[in-house]
Amino acid sequence: MSNEHLLEITDDSFASEIEQSEGLAVIDFWAEWCGPCRAVTPVLESLAEQYAGKVKVGKVDVDANRRVTERFNVRSIPSILYFKDGELVETVVGVRSKSQLEELIQAHA
Numbered sequence: 630m631s632n633e634h635l636l637e638i639t640d641d642s643f644a645s646e647i648e649q650s651e652g653l654a655v656i657d658f659w660a661e662w663c664g665p666c667r668a669v670t671p672v673l674e675s676l677a678e679q680y681a682g683k684v685k686v687g688k689v690d691v692d693a694n695r696r697v698t699e700r701f702n703v704r705s706i707p708s709i710l711y712f713k714d715g716e717l718v719e720t721v722v723g724v725r726s727k728s729q730l731e732e733l734i735q736a737h738a
Contacts, residue, residue, distance in 0.1 A: 632674040632677055632678065634674070634677035634678050634681045634686065635673060635674055635677040635686055635687060635688060636677075636685060636686065636687030636688070637687065637688060637690075638656060638687040638688065638689045638694075638697075639689070639693070639694050639697075640694045640695070640696040640697050643689070643694075643697045646685070646687065647685070647687075647712050647715060648712070648715040649715060650685065650714075650715065651714050651715075652683070652684065652685070652713075652714065652738075653683075653684045653685070653711065653712070653713055653734065653737050653738050654684070654685040654686075654687065654711070654712040654713075655673070655676065655684060655685070655686045655687075655709060655710075655711055655712075655730070655733075655734065656686075656687050656688070656689055656709070656710045656711075656712065657669060657670075657673050657686075657687070657688045657689070657707055657708075657709050658688075658689045658691050658698060658701075658703045658706055658707065658708040658709070658710065659688055659689070659690065659691065659706055659707050660690060660691050660692050660706055661690070661692070663706050663707065665706075665707055665723065665724045666706055666707040668724055669707045669709070669724055669725070670688075672725075672726070672727045672730060673686055673688070673709075673730075675727060676727065676730060676731065676734070680734065683738070684734055684738065691703060691706055701717065701720075705722050705723070707722070707723065707724065708720060708721070708722050709721045709722075709725070709730065711733055711734075711737055713737050718737050719733055719736075719737060721733065
């Protein structure tokens with residue numbers, strides 16, 4: 630990933646980056662081979678830049694990070710999970726527009 634604001638989240642970094650942090654985090658569960666996932670990436674990159682310093686935006690590769698993927702019962706990708714102060718507050722499955730994802734950011738921020 631090339632976007633400096635988009636975090637790469639792993640099984641090992643999930644607790645410190647998401648669960649132990651305050652504020653809102655938007656995490657995309659995705660895979661390299663998933664076409665719809667690749668369609669969502671530019672939207673997330675844009676949101677990550679727009680909300681830099683306010684909202685954490687990151688991605689979890691489901692193939693490389695099975696523990697966190699299974700823990701949150703991610704069965705379909707892309708799945709975008711919203712965490713507020715470390716707690717899961719919203720799950721969106723499938724491709725969504727920037728405005729749809731942004732509405733949820735504003736609802737939970």
